[in-house]
Structure formats: structure tokens, C-alpha cells
Amino acid sequence: MRLLRYWLPLLLLLAAAAWWATQGGRAPVAQATALCDEPAPYPADMDARLGRVQGMALAVRAAGELPAGLAWQDGAGEPEIGDPAAQKGGVLRVSNVGPYPANFLAFGSPAPQFFHYNLFTTVELPLAARHPQTGGAIPGTAQQWAVQGNTVYFRLHPAARYSNGRPLRAADYVLGALLRAECGDAGFEQLRNAAEALEARGQDVLVLSLRRPLSVPAAAALLHAAEPAFYAEFGSDYRTRYADRVPPTTGGYTLGRTERGRMAELVRVRDWWARELPYYRFTCNADSIEHHFLTDEAQAWEFLLRGKLNLLQTRNVSLWQQRLPELEAAGLQTATFRADYPMPPYGVALNAESLPSAELRRGLLHAMDMDAAVRLLFCGEGERLPTFHTGYGPLTPRRTPRCTYDPAAARAAFAAAGYTQAGEDGILRNAAGERLSVRFTYTPNDKTSTLAAALAQSARRCGAELVPEPVAWQQAARQQQEGRYQLLFWATVAPAEPMPARFFHSRAAGYDAPFRVHDAELDALIDAYEQTRGAAELAAVDRRVAELAVWLPGWQENRIYAAHAPKVRFPRDFTPALYELTETHLYWITH
Secondary structure (H helix, E strand, C coil), X not given: CHHHHHHHHXXXXXXXXXXXXXXXXXXXXXXXXXXXXXXXXXXXXXXXXXXXXXXXXXXXXXXXXXXXXXXXXXXXXXCCCCCCCCCCCCEEEEECCCCCXXXXXXXXXXXXXXXXXXXXXXCCCCCEEECCCCCCEEECCEEEEEEECCEEEEEECCCCECCCCCECCHXXXXXXXXXXXXXXXXXXXXXXXXXXXXXXXXXXXXXEEECCCCCHHHHHCCCCCCCCXXXXXXXXXXXXXXXXXXXXXXXXXXXEEEECCCEEEEEXXXXXXXXXXXXXXXXXXXXEEEEECCCCHHHHHHHHHCCCCCEEEECCHHHHHHHHHHHHHCCCEEEEEECCCCCCCCEEEECCCCCCCHHHHHHHHHHCCXXXXXXXXXXXXXXXXXXXXXXXXXXXXXXXXXXXXXXXXXXXXXXXXXXXXXXXXXXXXXXXCCECEEEEEECCCHHHHHHHHHHHHHHHCCCCEEEEEECCHHHHHXXXXXXXCCEEEECCCCCCCCCHHHHHCCCCCXXXXXXXXXXXXXXXXXXXXXXXXXXXXXXXXXXXXXXXXXXXXXXXXXXEEEEECCCEECCXXXXXXXXXXXCCCCCEECC
């Protein structure tokens, strides 16, 4: 009995460890501290670190009187989101585009992590959100907001909590901005470019002073809270120390079980503080969402047919047509959705720094037959993007000029750039004997590889050589950040409202600015748009982008083909307002 008393705990521990191993291992605990409803202290030196930070004023002050006459808004009158028939429970299993994440950093990642979009962007509850159907502002972690001139005031919801139980406070957003600034995160750069000052007043009021007018949801999207206890060890080694730690969230899901390289699970936050609030009570219905990292699309379809996934979407119309009979034979439900949202700007970015000649860039645009490539890729059913800012309703520019495929115009532009003599291989050369050869960088898959081959073929007919440069996702991101490319197949998630400064202004930086444009006229047009937010001003921006020849519009992926198990349901008259069907978390699993 004495031996049993000593050995039993050890045996239980070993058994638990063995069980843990068979589960693939769980991610580090999502909360840095035990569940606790007491606020954590801020860093002892936080006051000293605040003030003028990289050109922006950050401050934490005691509660005080606010300006008279503030008209507080709360989103009242916006329609409910989701379906009252939605059921809670069940597991959604989907294929995640992109590789397994190298880290779980909420900010400051040394390279883009595609899964972060699902882990943070679609989960975090912002101060104020944009209604997915009407576009109006609705409450998030802020219960109310008011606008006076270029200043936006947010009043936090008194019940707002992190997933570790700690209350959300206004100063957490100031801390979030400070930490992003100190680690060189591009998010702080966007905030600093848009705002002059951020100030917490007391526990529940934030004051954001903008440089130019922004909508309330766009202003709110610039700010992210940092829970002080979690970031208590923040320092110069942040990127390595925190790489495998998952921060507490204000949203309905956080990271659960992981299988490195294969799967990452989002689990619903227990007792989520917003679960009964209007606009959120019919969301976040599934108990968990399993993201399976299947970079081979054919493997993803096999997983679906074998029941290992219960939802798969594609924009590959030819593959959809091929698979449709076997999907229906397997008892899966199929649907086609026409999405209505700002379109990701799929296309070819031309690096204006490595290709400084505008005539050369214009010749390349005329030499790449994107129309033919789109017909090939989408079996004749594809649609070209008409302009960079597409999908913004009445703001979308309607008459942006575009370089069409034109060998004669291409050769004329190349001649103006100095390439006048054709070599024995048909490729043009300049007076120094240099061949007209440019690198086309892309992350390879069936679609981009086909695109690269088609564009290279059409360019060769115009006397230009496009050298395909297929590189892995992480390497392409590094090359983009460092400017080591000439042509780059590129797209990004389009912002909810046009933000041309983020992509084209001389001060633009980071992963959203592959064009590397420095043009005073374009800067002035962007500044004019930011003052007015008008359609005419935005159209002038897109016209100047076309004149500079730094972007070849690709296609718009506004059709989503989906196959799913019968137990996966969507609201009636569901129209995707975001890129993925699952981003708004309005689906549910029937029992």
C-alpha cells in the first residue's frame, strides 16, 4: 500500500503524458495568467515610455470632463446579424490556405503568417465594427462613440473582458500602440500615419485624434488592446519569447489544440462576454473550428469526400466543374455565392524602384496579356478587375484607363525606354547590349504557375523576357519587404473602405506597399481623397496609379463555390461580405 501511495501519482502522470502525446500536443495556454477578474498592473515604467512616440502622442490620464455637445452613437437601428435559428455546438473542419504558422505573435511577426488572419483578424472584437450587410457602424468593445471634428471618442462596454477573465480598460489600447511601436510593427506605422494622438481617459474612454477624417469602423480598426499581464515580459526578445504564446482575446474564439504542421483548432471562449449582446448572439455558433493545413488543393478535396472536412470552398471554376458530380454523389450540398465585398487586388505589382523607367513599365503592361490568362484560368467565366479600388459601391472608380495587350504599343514603349534592337532570340536589347529581361516572382500553385507561363509567352511575342521566379511564401514575403523583386504576383485582403495611402503613398511601407512608388502628384491626390473621402478624388488616385504603370489588374474573385456536409448551415439569403464564407462566423452545425 505504501508503494502504491508513492507510485500511483507517478503512474497517473505518465498516463496523462502519453494521452497528451497522442493528442498531438496542445498549444501553450491561451491565457498568460489563471482566470481572474482583477485588472493587471501596467508596466512600472509605462509612464516614462509614453509621450511622443515616433511622431505620435500616447498618453494615459485620469477621467475628466469631455467636450460639451458630444453626440454619442451606439449603432441603434442596424439590423440583427445572423439567424435566430442558429444552433450552438458542433465542429467545423476546413482547409486553411497557406502553411502552418511559424509563430502566434499578434503583432510584430518577422514574416506574414497567413493563419493569423483566422486567429486574430476575424476573431478580435474591435472597438466598433462595420455591419456586414449595411456597412454601418455597430458596437464592439466600445458601447458608444462620438465624433467631433477629426477626433473620435470611444466609451468601452462595462462588461468587456478578455478570454482570461480580466476586464478590458482604455489604457490597454494605449499599451497596445506602445508595444507595436517598440517592436517596429507595421500596424503602428498605419496608426501613426492616420492619427496624431491616442489618449486613455480613466478606465473607459479613449480619445483618438486623427490627421484626416475616417469612418468610425476604420478608426477603430487602427487600435488593438494589449492585456498587461500577458505582456509583462515584453522586451527586446519579444519575437522569440512570445512566439508560441497566444494572447487573450476579446473575441469569441481562441487557439485550442494544435498538431504542428497539420492542424490548429479555434475553440469558443467559455462564457464569452458578448455572447448575449445584439449583433453577436447569433455568431460564433460552432464549439470549435479545425483548420487543416492542406496546401495541395487535390488533397483538400479528398479530405472533404472522406468526411475529414465538412466545408470546402474554391474559386477555381474548372476544378469545381470537374468535381461537381462526385460531390453530389457523396451526398454533399453545393452552392454558388456571388460575394459583395471590396475585392482583393489580384494582379502584378511592378517595383518602381527596381524598374524606374515608366516607359519600360508601361511596355511591360502592354506586353502581358492578362485577359487571355484570365480566360484560361477561369474557363471563360473569369472577370478582370476594372480598377484597384473595386467593390466599394458608389465610391468605386468607373472609368480608370487600363493598358490592354498591344504588341505594337509595347514595342513603342520599350523603344522609348532604349530597347530598340532585337537579338537572335527575339528579345530586345538596348545600346549597351542588355537584354530586356525581368524577373516575375510568385508563390507557386496551379493557378500562379499557369499565369506565369501565359504572361511570359505573351511578353516574348513583344520582345520581352519574363523569367519565372517561383519562391516559397515566406521567401516571397522577405523579398517583398526588402524590395528584392521586379514583377511580383500580389494580392492582399482589401480594407473595408478605400485606403490608398496604405498602398501607394510615398510614406507607405510594409507588406501592403509592393509598388514602392514615390510620386509627389500621387501623394497630393491621396491627401485630397483623405480629406474628402469623395468618389471623384478616389477616381483621380486610380487614374494616376494607371499613369505610373505600377500595377497590372488581374481578376476579381467574386464567385465562391462551396461544398459542405448537410449539417453545416448558413443564414437564409446569405451573402458573403468578406473573402471567406466562414469569416463572419454566422454558420452553424445542426445536431
